[in-house]
Amino acid sequence: MKEAHSEIDIDRGKCIVCGACSAVCPGEALIIEGMTLRVYPERCRPCGQAALVCPTGALHCPGEE
Ligand code: SF4
Known part of the structure; x- marks a missing residue:
């Protein structure tokens, strides 16, 4: 059984x-900005x-489970 998140x-590594x-x-919670992945958790649907x-x-x- 998968772990719920x-x-x-x-994992940046x-x-x-x-x-x-x-x-x-669909919520644009994950955005590539320059060489970084930025996270906007308030936009997650999930x-x-x-x-x-x-x-x-x-x-x-x-929601991935
Ligand atoms: S940008 Fe997103 S999909 Fe690509 S490796 Fe990083 S976390 Fe995974």
Whole structure:
């Protein structure tokens, strides 16, 4: 059984700033700004879509379970 996540959680050591999560997040809670992934947790719906597309497993979001 997967662990439930109550907030957006990014492992910065694993994130390659690819933008995949930003592209699918309907609330625009994940935004690429320069070379950084910025998080706006108040915009999270939560739907969990972004965590499903992260290629490195760096991202966990509410709703992904
Ligand atoms: S999809 Fe994953 S690796 Fe890509 S920017 Fe988002 S958190 Fe980082």
